[in-house]
Amino acid sequence: MTDLFNFPSIHNFPPFYTLQTQPTTRQTQIALWSEIILAYFMHHKLYRLELSESLNGELFDNKGIKRRLKLGTLQCIIDAMVKQGTAEWDLQSKKNVALIYWRKPEEWATIINNWVFNSGMTNSILTVYEIAHGDITEGLDFHGLDQTILLKSLDILVKRGLAQLFQGTSTEDMGVKFFGTNG
Amino acid sequence: MIKCEMCEADLRSFDVNNLDFENDAETSKNFKPTVKSDFVRLAFRDGGSNAFYEKLKSAMAAKEWEKVHETSNIKVTSDFDPGLGGLVGIIRNAEQSQKEQKETLNQAFKDLDGLMANTSEMVKLAESIRNKLSKELDSGTSTDETSAFRTYLIELGIPNPVTKDSAGSTYHKELARQLAEFLDNFLEKEKGMMSLTDIYCLFNRARGVALISPEDLYKACSQFEHLNLPMRLRKFSSGLMVVESVHHSDEQIAQRILHHIKTKGPLTAIELASLDKMSVVLVNEQLQMVEEKGLICKDESVEGVRFYDNLIINFRWERNN
Known part of the structure; x- marks a missing residue:
């Protein structure tokens, strides 16, 4: 978490922080920003972007050249990412919180299912908390996965007929039974 | 006695x-x-x-x-004359002061009339000096001074300005021809583009006394294409109207601006205008045009809008991991 993320040189280019008006330039600009956001989130294993707060962070606030992305511009970028399927708005947040999919829920579903199959936990029941934060997943890619994304991925497995969900007292207590077929 | x-x-x-x-x-x-x-x-x-x-x-x-x-010492001020009182007196006073003003004006314009009478001769003189100077210019013996002098003379006059009286129904066409001839000297120097406002001032200054209205100028400029003259009236999206030479293309403007940005670094419209000695309004339009081509991009900050070489459009992120 403490290791530094290497920003591309365009991150130090002042016009990169002004939403460009020329269509092709703007398209490229937005694509580059999405690429940087995804790489940054993957690097630091982040899942949730709180827009107005993040504007003060190193990702969008470049103190070296004294340029900071505007909220409107960032929303534009996220909108484009949502269209691409690499992000999703938290609908209650009124465009202030977005989930960033450096891996899409489908991909997470496959990764989790493969892990269950490979670690011989077929037909055993795990809680949602165990999958995301338990000792058994320590060091794995999906360890620390955002709960919303995890539930989306599990839903996908349920729909594929590879898992079954059991209601618990809370979301974290929710149980999952994997049927162990390699998806 | x-x-x-x-x-x-x-x-x-x-x-x-x-x-x-x-x-x-x-x-x-x-x-x-x-x-x-x-x-x-x-x-x-x-x-x-x-x-x-x-x-x-x-x-x-x-x-x-x-x-x-x-x-x-003190002129009699309260000299009351019954003949000067009342309404008649006021009217008489007004008449009196009108008469005085008229005389003053006549005196003042006597010189101007003289100047107008000699206009054509003055312009002829300017023409002949100009011709002499261009011969000198061709023979390669000119100095900065003579060329500067020449530009003054170019700005000085038009021998027989087209007027509504002299051209009648073909007024605007004739005006367009004369304007084209006149602008020929300028467009090259002004990098192929001039705003209609600047032209209006220069052209009227050269005409001296037979001034034209902005409306006439606009109508004359609209005739350029129809008359096959080597310049065009162009309206930018902002509404600014310019006359540009057909020999100059947007490509040349873009090259010029890009060259400045590449050699001098990112520029604001004002900086570019002073570099090229052009009006800021015009430069602004040109910058926008070049931006629309995707050749430059802008940076809006508290310091204003600055234009950069478009590094965004061709950027590829080569990641090591």
Whole structure:
């Protein structure tokens, strides 16, 4: 978490922080920003972007050249990412919180299912908390996965007929039974 | 008569016609009475003493001699003349001041009339000097001074400005031709583009007295394409109108601006305008045009808008991991 993320040189280019008006330039600009956001989130294993707060962070606030992305511009970028399927708005947040999919829920579903199959936990029941934060997943890619994304991925497995969900007292207590077929 | 018939005093005779009243001191010296006395005795042999006495009395009462000083310094202001009062008086006053103004104007414009009468000659003179200078320019012996002088002369005049009277129904077409001829000298220097406002000023200055209206200029410029003249009227999206030479393309403008940005670094419209000695409005339009081509991109900050080489559009992120 403490290791530094290497920003591309365009991150130090002042016009990169002004939403460009020329269509092709703007398209490229937005694509580059999405690429940087995804790489940054993957690097630091982040899942949730709180827009107005993040504007003060190193990702969008470049103190070296004294340029900071505007909220409107960032929303534009996220909108484009949502269209691409690499992000999703938290609908209650009124465009202030977005989930960033450096891996899409489908991909997470496959990764989790493969892990269950490979670690011989077929037909055993795990809680949602165990999958995301338990000792058994320590060091794995999906360890620390955002709960919303995890539930989306599990839903996908349920729909594929590879898992079954059991209601618990809370979301974290929710149980999952994997049927162990390699998806 | 030598002696007074009443008092027998000596009487000297003198010629009244030769009396110099202008030079009072001289006169009184010449005709100084021999015996100095504090009184004057007057005799009225044919009557009229009473009339004289009345006049003298009123004169003494008025003390005109004491007033002389005041009246000569301060002009009589409250001189009331019944003929000048009332409505008639006001009208008369107005007429009077109008007449005075007219005279002043006539005097003032006398010189201008003279100048106008000589306009064509002055322009001819300018033309001939200009021709001489361009010969010199061609032979390669010119200096900066002569070329600067030449530009002044170019700006100076148009020999026979087209007017509504001289051209009639073909006025705007003729005007367009003359304008094209005139602008030919400028467009090259102004990098192929001039705003209509600048042209309006320059063209009217060159015409001198037969000024044209903005409307006429616009109509004349609209004729360029129709008349196959080597320049076009162009309207930018902001509404700014310019005349550009057909020999200059947007490509050349883009190259020029890109060259400046690449050699001098990111620029604002004002910086670019001063580099090229062009108007900021025009440069702004050109920058926008080049931006629309995707060749430059802008950076909006508290310091204003600055234009950069478009590094975004061709950027590829080469990641090591």
